[in-house]
Amino acid sequence: MFNHSKYYLLLVLGATIYFTGCQAGGEWAGREYMPDMAHSNAYEYYSPERPIVIDGETVVLSPDGMSARQPVKGTVPRGFSPYPFEDTPEGYEQAGVELFNPMNSKHAKSAADGKNLYITNCAICHGEKGDGQGEIVKNGKYPGGPPSYFIDRFLEMPEGKMFHSIQYGKNNMGSYAGQLNKEERWKIVSYIKDMQAASIASNKKVTKDEALKLITGRLTYKDVATYTSAGAKPAAPAANTTDTTKVQANTAAPKKGGK
Numbered sequence: 001m002f003n004h005s006k007y008y009l010l011l012v013l014g015a016t017i018y019f020t021g022c023q024a025g026g027e028w029a030g031r032e033y034m035p036d037m038a039h040s041n042a043y044e045y046y047s048p049e050r051p052i053v054i055d056g057e058t059v060v061l062s063p064d065g066m067s068a069r070q071p072v073k074g075t076v077p078r079g080f081s082p083y084p085f086e087d088t089p090e091g092y093e094q095a096g097v098e099l100f101n102p103m104n105s106k107h108a109k110s111a112a113d114g115k116n117l118y119i120t121n122c123a124i125c126h127g128e129k130g131d132g133q134g135e136i137v138k139n140g141k142y143p144g145g146p147p148s149y150f151i152d153r154f155l156e157m158p159e160g161k162m163f164h165s166i167q168y169g170k171n172n173m174g175s176y177a178g179q180l181n182k183e184e185r186w187k188i189v190s191y192i193k194d195m196q197a198a199s200i201a202s203n204k205k206v207t208k209d210e211a212l213k214l215i216t217g218r219l220t221y222k223d224v225a226t227y228t229s230a231g232a233k234p235a236a237p238a239a240n241t242t243d244t245t246k247v248q249a250n251t252a253a254p255k256k257g258g259k
Helices: 002-021 089-098 104-121 159-168 182-203 208-215 221-226 241-250
Strands: 052-054 057-059
Touching: 089 159, 104 182, 159 182, 182 208
Parallel strands: none
Antiparallel strands: 052 057
């Protein structure tokens, strides 16, 4: 009887040690009895796959030996719209002509949201007031600093160029495409234009809403000179354009035999 009790005691002790050793701890995930495929081995994207042996033969799941196939060239995520303008001087100018803020119809809400995004991402350099006096400019970490948004060059800048600069970066400013999605970038543009409109309204004989119409969409700050109570009237095209073309055509080299 004593011998049987001894064996039972050893069996219980051994089982206790075994199952205690199965417990997870640190980097050890522990052992699990009959997991029934409840847990799968995780793979890092595009990392080399682990060898799979079936009936003594190594099976290669992917021709390039990777754990996942590369997307087909040109693939984009669902709901994603590729940015159509290249990071070139030509692309910058083209964006200024063809790209307009889709949130202008909801400007007040867009600008309010853009203010928080601007303070978080832009004010450190451009200043909370848009005057180019951010904290790193004041403490000398950014010599020279960015220009004020209220000089004519920036008041005249189309929304598309602003968006393009946030998309790719401009001069000393890097790209913010990784920090801000498309909608957030447009909201920041809305807030910058809102600050500019307030500045124009304080210096010109127009209201803020009227000034806003001059610096968003297809109009520009230059149109403020032709603004009337009836609305903004973009500057007319240069006079005698057609006549000039005819003159140029008439000044072509004479035909052979001519005097």
